[in-house]
Amino acid sequence: MTDPGRPTISSPVRFLLWLARQQVSTIAFAMLFGTIWMLAQALAPALLGRAIDQGVTAKDTGALVLWSLALLGLGLLGALAGVLRHRAAVSNWLTAAYRVQQLLTRKAVDLGGTLQRRVATGEVVSIGASDLEHFGSAMDVLGRCAGAVVSLAVVAVILLSTSVPLGLVVLIGVPLLLLLVAPVLRPLHARQSTQREQVGELATVASDIVTGLRVLRGIGGEEVFGGRYRRDSALVRDSGIRVARVHSLLEASNVLLPGLFVLGVVWLGGTFAVRGEITVGELVAFYGYAAFLVTPLRTLTETAQKMTRALVAARRATNVLRLQPEIAEPRTVSAEPPHMAELVDTTSGVRIRPGLLTAIVTSQPTDSAEIAERLGRYADPADGKVVTLGGVSLRDLPVDVVRRRILVNDTDSRLFTGVLRHELDPTGLRSEREVLDAIETASAADVLQALPDGLDASVEERGRSFSGGQRQRLMLVRALLVDPEILVLVEPTSAVDAHTEARIAERLQAARAGRTTVIMSGSPLVLDR
Incomplete structure (x- = not known):
């Protein structure tokens, strides 16, 4: 029905x-x-x-x-x-x-x-x-x-x-x-x-x-x-x-x-x-x-x-x-801000300029996670603070608009049971070339080569057949294929080795050129690039 x-x-x-x-x-x-x-x-x-x-x-x-x-x-x-x-x-x-x-x-x-x-x-x-x-x-x-x-x-x-x-x-x-x-x-x-x-x-x-x-x-x-x-x-x-x-x-x-x-x-x-x-x-x-x-x-x-x-x-x-979501829809909806707008978190003072790759480093990992939650409006700021997109508070925009324009890929992201191709591209709108390019950017080609059926391989519950580093790279592929206006990545390379981390950092900057990208990471290899 x-x-x-x-x-x-x-x-x-x-x-x-x-x-x-x-x-x-x-x-x-x-x-x-x-x-x-x-x-x-x-x-x-x-x-x-x-x-x-x-x-x-x-x-x-x-x-x-x-x-x-x-x-x-x-x-x-x-x-x-x-x-x-x-x-x-x-x-x-x-x-x-x-x-x-x-x-x-x-x-x-x-x-x-x-x-x-x-x-x-x-x-x-x-x-x-x-x-x-x-x-x-x-x-x-x-x-x-x-x-x-x-x-x-x-x-x-x-x-x-x-x-x-x-x-x-x-x-x-x-x-x-x-x-x-x-x-x-x-x-x-x-x-x-x-x-x-x-x-x-x-x-x-x-x-x-x-x-x-x-x-x-x-x-x-x-x-x-x-x-x-x-x-x-x-x-x-x-x-x-x-x-x-x-x-x-x-x-x-x-x-x-x-x-x-x-x-x-x-x-x-x-x-x-x-x-x-x-x-x-x-x-x-x-x-x-x-x-x-x-x-x-x-x-x-x-x-x-x-x-x-x-x-x-x-x-x-x-x-x-009877449960109600913690993030409520606005009673009065504001006009949607234009494309390539600046994202500002008044709680932390972070300003995300449009079209650039911005790296954020905090003394505590929990602080990075909280900033990411506020930027994606998974949590609203306290004490009258706001997060604005193009000068418009995220609280005054419909939740689906915020989700469409801002994607947060954090450490709690999951792979679901199903065919790998569908897990990486749930909408089915991306071509084979675009999927392979995203896999190359995330340095996940070795993961694909290890699967007998390639993109048609079956993913077990929560992707448990993959290692932590493999799951992390595949979830990065999924985020890249969405290609949102603003992409927020929380510790995207924390489970991979140094060589893989360096490759991802280099390729990510090129793949997201001209689009707004935020990376929450304390890794010197990522920050150096």
Whole structure:
């Protein structure tokens, strides 16, 4: 879908209602055919009873054939409705899951660096990996739930018309069964919430260990972090067991309570048959209803269970969707400054003249990083200070304009999974020659030569198959191919050897000639050139 919409995130319940409204047509389609599908099963015992009474008992072959054909037609209708219901249910599942995924992805892009400072990595991974299933399941079950409610009402009417006591048993017994299951749902909801939070924390620990594995090996910290992961894993396991205990009680209730209810209906119907109050065909129909009633009753308890899980997932998703980026869009937008404008940071006093290569050296690396964040507007200056481009404060320009004109390539930049060509040139606008020229400028030709498939080689997660120096040079290639008006490079050669560093410094100046380039570096080799 091109636009997932603007969700209602004031509460988990309202979020789920909004999600359902976005696909109301397919949900209505699923409800319609879910109702037909379940009604076909509900009416089958009635037709069978009529066939026995009017065909077998009355020894009327014509009536027997007629009711048998009616039963066959009902079965075919139910089969067709079942196929269409299933298709609609799958569509509802996929649409809901991917709509939420799209919302979360767009929010992650919108938040940028705010996300990792406000939400743990494991929490985001947990929501995107497992919680999506619960949104899909909640929308999927609605079609069957509608069919269950309607079929229970129809069966109750049929039973009331046949025997008032039996009809009352169904009308009173079904709500009573749901009330008996309700006390189990609250502790299940609470324990699932706790377990989901612990899973997110554990995923964060695992991500930290994998990311810093080389460092941990260097300082001998593998055992310490491994022990921490084992302890946290044991907590998640114990929490999962507590959830499973309540869940097993709910599953047992789903079987036991409907079973006892059906047993009561069968016993009562058999008693009436012995008294002669109902016919043989009606007794057979009652047995059919008793067998059928298990399906809608279990569907209703399944609906309650899936909605409970969806509420837990919705609470976690809305917590992320409510986050606001630290860099806000301006309320009043200023006119965009002309091309080749001067960039000024009043906090540090740095003035970046257009069309020149400017090197910035600070006593502390953190100072360089803070200047770069302000120049690219990843952080706003404090104490009334501003960063201006052509005399216009960056705060008064749309964020996308700032990102288009100023590119910051820092030490936190990452390579993503995919084909190397697409990683270096995500837009696909650069020619093969331009890509190779950028690779030459970044002194990354040896990296390309070492790959059997060259530019068509696959990049693993975060580029982990490359060394630190190789990743750094490839990210420099990507920045050069963007060719922004102002390019800010933070320690672009910190992970390469001296010879490579000297080559990059020389080639970079030529490649960016006539364009504004800022280099944050304390390397004498870079500064000398």
